[in-house]
Amino acid sequence: MTRPSVTTPDALAQRLAHSGLRSTPQREVIYDVLLKKRDHPTADEVYARVRSDMPSISLATVYNCLETLVQCDLVRAVNFERGPTRYCPNLRPHAHFHDEQSGSTHDIDLPPDLLEKVSAVLPPGYDAKSVEITFRGKALPSTEPKAAANK
Amino acid sequence: MTRPSVTTPDALAQRLAHSGLRSTPQREVIYDVLLKKRDHPTADEVYARVRSDMPSISLATVYNCLETLVQCDLVRAVNFERGPTRYCPNLRPHAHFHDEQSGSTHDIDLPPDLLEKVSAVLPPGYDAKSVEITFRGKALPSTEPKAAANK
């Protein structure tokens, strides 16, 4: 029954304020879209989804808002090779698994000590602010993202 | 006194033949350039370096040859965020450290068991063909890549 730390829409205004930014309808609906279907959509996909709620929003605004959410640490930008950037509202420490067949991206939760263990391979003189772990391969269809299991 | 497994220019013709491809002057000079200065150059940087040896080479050929070397498993393509792809002839298992100040990329050799340990976090149903580990942060100037220390 643990809840994700900050992944509720309410947290948005707080986090934005903390960075001296305003909560706007565009930022809210974009964050909602990310929380509702956590399949690592691209900016274009976010744009398409947001347009049903807000048909007048512009693609530039989608890019601007996503960047803002990333700066506020509410969302992670996820890249794989040279593909378009994908957006992830999962704030727990996790890795990404890219299924080559389907093109889908899955979250892999990490045990609490793994990132430290990995960072321990750094020789003296290297000070890492972040670590990213990415897998590429084949995932069984049963591992396809099911209907928005939040928790 | 261990030697890197396949990182000598001689290996090139072999590996290419194994994939049914020819060894060409362009492929050779590009692979040489990658071996000579292992600082993870971009395609543009490779192009610039190769042009002193072979002024008539085209940028399209540089892209083609780099892709060929990657397909033959002689070179790794390395991406960081949305930056241009960089190329790495280090075939040992290693991670990448991106120094945010200088923009430089460093190889971090990995202990033999680490990648297995990391892959062990995958739930059943996930079959990873590759794992990538990327660090981002600050590296002390002393860790700057020194004059082509091969071995």
Added chain:
DNA sequence: AGTGATAATTAGAATTATTCTAAATGATGA
């Protein structure tokens, strides 16, 4: 050596995701 088949290279156009620019709109608060 000559010939046809295939592979590789090349210049330049096209593509794609993203960023930039400059103007319009919206909120804030003296």
Added chain:
DNA sequence: TCATCATTTAGAATAATTCTAATTATCACT
């Protein structure tokens, strides 16, 4: 209400890469 500053917006610009179609090089055979 007005001035100020933040945000959004449309469209142009950018940058890395890929594609296209033509040319050149290599190879296998005769």
